[in-house]
Amino acid sequence: MSRGVLCEFIAAEKTTYGVSRLCRVFGLSRTSFYAWANRAGGPTAAELEDAYAIQAARAAWIEHRRTYGAGRLTAEVRDRGHAWNRKRVARLMRLGAIEGVHRRRRGKYGRRSVSTATAPDRVERNFTAAAPNQLWVADITYLRAWEGFVYLAVVVDAYSRKVVGWAMADHLRTELVLDAVGMAITTRKPAAGTVHHTDRGSQYTSYEFGKALRASGLLASMGRVGSAFDNAMAESFFATLKEEMIYRRSWPTRHELEMEVFSYIEGFYNPNRRHSKLNNLSPTDYENIHLTRNEVVCPGFCGFRLLDFMPRLLMSGSRTLWV
Numbered sequence: 001m002s003r004g005v006l007c008e009f010i011a012a013e014k015t016t017y018g019v020s021r022l023c024r025v026f027g028l029s030r031t032s033f034y035a036w037a038n039r040a041g042g043p044t045a046a047e048l049e050d051a052y053a054i055q056a057a058r059a060a061w062i063e064h065r066r067t068y069g070a071g072r073l074t075a076e077v078r079d080r081g082h083a084w085n086r087k088r089v090a091r092l093m094r095l096g097a098i099e100g101v102h103r104r105r106r107g108k109y110g111r112r113s114v115s116t117a118t119a120p121d122r123v124e125r126n127f128t129a130a131a132p133n134q135l136w137v138a139d140i141t142y143l144r145a146w147e148g149f150v151y152l153a154v155v156v157d158a159y160s161r162k163v164v165g166w167a168m169a170d171h172l173r174t175e176l177v178l179d180a181v182g183m184a185i186t187t188r189k190p191a192a193g194t195v196h197h198t199d200r201g202s203q204y205t206s207y208e209f210g211k212a213l214r215a216s217g218l219l220a221s222m223g224r225v226g227s228a229f230d231n232a233m234a235e236s237f238f239a240t241l242k243e244e245m246i247y248r249r250s251w252p253t254r255h256e257l258e259m260e261v262f263s264y265i266e267g268f269y270n271p272n273r274r275h276s277k278l279n280n281l282s283p284t285d286y287e288n289i290h291l292t293r294n295e296v297v298c299p300g301f302c303g304f305r306l307l308d309f310m311p312r313l314l315m316s317g318s319r320t321l322w323v
Contacts, residue, residue: 003028004047007036054096056082057089061098065268067244069100075280101244118205119220123197127233129159132287133190136164136218137197138180138204139234140172143242143261145251150258153180153203155196156237157188161275162283163237163265164188168258177203178212185216192217199223199231241269 010022010033023030060076061068068076070090077084084092093099129135135158143150153176155165165184169176181196196218198204204222213220223230245264251257271284278286 003032004036007033011037050092050095053082053084053088054092054098056080057092058096058098061100064272064274065244065264067101068274071276072274072280073098073100075274101248118200118210119222121223121230122195122219122221123223123230125229125232127158129157132157132159133188133194134159135195135197136184136190137231137234138165138177139199139231139238140177140201140203141238141242143246143251143257145254145257147252147254150254150261151176152238152261153177154234154237155180155184156234157283158233160283160287161233161237161278162270162287166265168261170254172203174203174206174208177209181209181212181216181218185218190216190218193219195219195221197221197223197231198234200225241265 006026006028010019010026010028013022019030019033022028023033057073057077060080061073064072064076070086070093073093074084074086074089077089123135123137127135127137136155137158138153138155140151140153143152148170150168150170151172153167154163156162157164164187165180165182167176167179167183169179184190194217196213198221200222203209204220210220228235241261241264245260246257251260270282272282274280274282275286281289
């Protein structure tokens with residue numbers, strides 16, 4: 001029960017029980033009650049301060065797509081000059097009905113099975129890298145629109161969790177993953193020996209895809225069949241994308257969904273979204289801060305036009321083309 005409600009009750013019953021007794025029963029000092037009475041029931045300085053703080057926290061939360069929980073929101077407001085700790089931010093979120101996006105477990109993980117691998121597992125669930133372009137992880141997921149499915153392929157740099165390549169199409173042919181890795185190769189220009197880790201999907205085990213990796217000097221790596229943990233970093237990105245964007249509304253058309261995915265990846269996730277594994281920095285900021293001048297990789301898109309590298313968002317028939 002808030003202090004204001006208690007004071008209102010005491011004011012209503014003070015002629016019957018007396019102020020001292022009521023304050024003692026409710027654990028409220030008489031000074032606080034009389035101060036409230038002198039203000040004619042108006043808000044206290046602390047309540048006004050909380051109201052302004054809630055407004056500031058809400059503005060930061062809305063600016064980041066209403067996705068941040070207490071941890072990321074604390075880092076954001078501290079960067080804006082507010083010396084608030086996590087406990088205070090959590091309290092302000094409760095008072096202001098501010099809630100971050102919670103990840104939900106959906107379905108069950110598949111059972112492992114024995115299969116002949118087309119590439120060894122060079123990662124073994126150790127998704128760490130000392131520098132950019134040492135380890136890339138890639139995967140495909142489907143996104144549902146009223147018109148049908150949109151399939152999204154991504155390539156994520158394990159060093160900064162940055163999505164360095166992606167493509168969308170209305171099919172699951174090998175061209176989809178070729179477009180995604182092609183974008184990553186064009187924008188990042190990795191040295192020979194970069195590990196490209198995937199699951200054992202037919203697109204990644206195809207001859208065309210293997211040929212493209214070999215031509216670019218990338219080393220193929222594949223996890224076991226039926227184990228999401230063997231490609232956990234890519235699965236984590238998809239879970240974040242779906243919880244923070246896809247599951248929050250319905251998508252009537254493929255085009256609308258594609259444009260919003262593009263906006264999420266290039267306008268929010270890479271440049272702005274804070275990542276707990278990156279000391280609450282965004283992937284782009286993490287690379288910019290931690291890279292030395294001798295280890296420069298392409299931040300963003302190296303000054304080139306984005307349309308030079310991104311897959312065409314408007315599909316032509318059943319193929320995804322480059323513009």
